[in-house]
Amino acid sequence: MISEFENLSLGGSNAASSHADPFTHSELTTEQQKTLIDIRRRKTELLLEIQLSRCQTVVALAHVFSRLRSLAGSVWRAMCLHVRLICEALWWPVLLRCARATHNYDDDYDQQLKDELGEVVAELEALDGQEECKQNSKAKQMSIGRKKFNMDPKKGIEYLYENGLLQRTPEDVAQFLHKGEGLSKTAIGDYLGERSEFNEAVLRAFVELHDFTDLILVQALRQFLWSFRLPGEAQKIDRMMESFAQRYCQLNPDIFTNADTCYVLSFAIIMLNTSLHNPSVKDKPSPEQFVAMNRGINNGGDLPQELLLSLYESIKTEPFKIPEDDGNDLMHTFFNPDKEGWLWKQGGRYKSWKRRWFILNDNCLYYFEYTTDKEPRGIIPLENISVRPASDRQRPHCLELYASGGADLIKACKTDSEGKVVEGKHTVYRMSASTAEERDEWIECLRRSISHNPFYDMLAQRKKKAQHSVHSAH
Numbered sequence: 001m002i003s004e005f006e007n008l009s010l011g012g013s014n015a016a017s018s019h020a021d022p023f024t025h026s027e028l029t030t031e032q033q034k035t036l037i038d039i040r041r042r043k044t045e046l047l048l049e050i051q052l053s054r055c056q057t058v059v060a061l062a063h064v065f066s067r068l069r070s071l072a073g074s075v076w077r078a079m080c081l082h083v084r085l086i087c088e089a090l091w092w093p094v095l096l097r098c099a100r101a102t103h104n105y106d107d108d109y110d111q112q113l114k115d116e117l118g119e120v121v122a123e124l125e126a127l128d129g130q131e132e133c134k135q136n137s138k139a140k141q142m143s144i145g146r147k148k149f150n151m152d153p154k155k156g157i158e159y160l161y162e163n164g165l166l167q168r169t170p171e172d173v174a175q176f177l178h179k180g181e182g183l184s185k186t187a188i189g190d191y192l193g194e195r196s197e198f199n200e201a202v203l204r205a206f207v208e209l210h211d212f213t214d215l216i217l218v219q220a221l222r223q224f225l226w227s228f229r230l231p232g233e234a235q236k237i238d239r240m241m242e243s244f245a246q247r248y249c250q251l252n253p254d255i256f257t258n259a260d261t262c263y264v265l266s267f268a269i270i271m272l273n274t275s276l277h278n279p280s281v282k283d284k285p286s287p288e289q290f291v292a293m294n295r296g297i298n299n300g301g302d303l304p305q306e307l308l309l310s311l312y313e314s315i316k317t318e319p320f321k322i323p324e325d326d327g328n329d330l331m332h333t334f335f336n337p338d339k340e341g342w343l344w345k346q347g348g349r350y351k352s353w354k355r356r357w358f359i360l361n362d363n364c365l366y367y368f369e370y371t372t373d374k375e376p377r378g379i380i381p382l383e384n385i386s387v388r389p390a391s392d393r394q395r396p397h398c399l400e401l402y403a404s405g406g407a408d409l410i411k412a413c414k415t416d417s418e419g420k421v422v423e424g425k426h427t428v429y430r431m432s433a434s435t436a437e438e439r440d441e442w443i444e445c446l447r448r449s450i451s452h453n454p455f456y457d458m459l460a461q462r463k464k465k466a467q468h469s470v471h472s473a474h
Contacts, residue, residue, distance in 0.1 A: 383411065397438070
């Protein structure tokens with residue numbers, strides 16, 4: 001390469017001297033001619049040094065980028081898009097130009113540079129377009145994955161795995177759920193409550209993303225319960241609240257003697273919130289009743305009364321905000337009901353019969369005018385209530401719901417003719433099925449829903465556990 005540069009440079013120098021030198025050898029003295037030759041030689045040497053310096057720099061850069069390209073593909077892809085393209089598009093042409101005579105900058109050479117620059121810009125724009133298209137495709141896949149998750153959490157997560165949008169690690173899935181963008185909070189709660197080794201690891205990672213440091217228990221519960229919607233199954237709720245209690249005690253070790261105390265008190269707060277702010281609950285617990293209800297839960301001892309009273313006032317002043325999914329309707333409540341079907345319902349004031357679509361789910365009985373309605377015409381909470389077969393002159397195969405436990409009226413609500421929600425005033429709800437077999441099925445399902453209240457069972461077991469160490473010591 002050096003000999004080639006020398007020939008090119010010397011040739012160019014001789015040509016220049018023969019055509020443009022204002023001094024001929026005959027006009028110069030011998031010493032002047034010698035000086036001129038030295039100047040020309042030095043000029044040639046300087047030109048060579050400049051060219052070699054430029055070429056060595058480019059070769060060094062080329063070597064660096066070649067090494068980068070030989071690294072793992074993920075490292076190369078992580079480089080800036082434009083830098084990568086410029087390196088690939090320019091370093092070979094630059095090397096080629098370094099092998100040419102470099103002091104011969106004419107119009108053709110300028111045009112060549114402009115053409116090469118235009119090609120690079122075009123390649124940049126094309127690759128930018130490809131990258132944008134790729135990003136749009138990923139965004140579309142993510143949107144599809146979210147929709148699949150909202151319909152079936154397990155299938156949605158698997159879809160995101162297959163398309164490279166999630167890693168198969170509990171931490172990555174937990175981050176996805178915690179961010180929650182576009183996700184149904186009901187679906188998040190269902191997924192976190194599943195009993196599998198992986199799902200339980202996701203639940204632990206999800207809880208660890210919450211920072212409860214120096215928060216009072218009510219504040220921590222507000223934060224935690226806003227990030228998803230509690231599922232209806234008692235076993236799922238038990239696992240989730242257990243994880244919450246352990247995390248809270250880990251970050252606040254000086255408040256409770258153990259996680260069981262935190263667990264029991266957390267449930268007591270949730271139940272207090274329902275009692276104070278549910279319109280169907282007429283007998284509101286007093287602060288003294290709340291304190292009495294939580295006696296002995298701290299390893300057999302009592303929690304400070306000031307703590308319990310402050311929790312009571314916090315819930316009374318500001319109820320929990322229950323997260324609602326997009327759409328702000330009740331349709332999420334009616335997926336996978338315990339039972340659904342047409343029944344004839346007798347009116348309260350006027351004893352006429354109207355056909356209604358009934359759905360039994362989450363310890364409530366809902367009825368609609370049409371199966372396509374999103375909002376129910378009436379809601380009957382299955383609390384302080386019983387069910388039995390009934391006979392009626394107008395309709396066969398009847399059953400009726402009636403108040404029990406000393407209540408005079410059944411707590412319920414319905415929509416009136418103007419669309420306003422009003423409190424129901426039934427002492428009895430009477431319905432008629434199409435067959436005796438269907439009536440018996442409804443009675444059986446209603447009895448199971450009425451009699452089974454898993455939350456009280458869980459609390460009773462946990463209270464025994466919280467008091468166990470003190471009793472065993474005595």
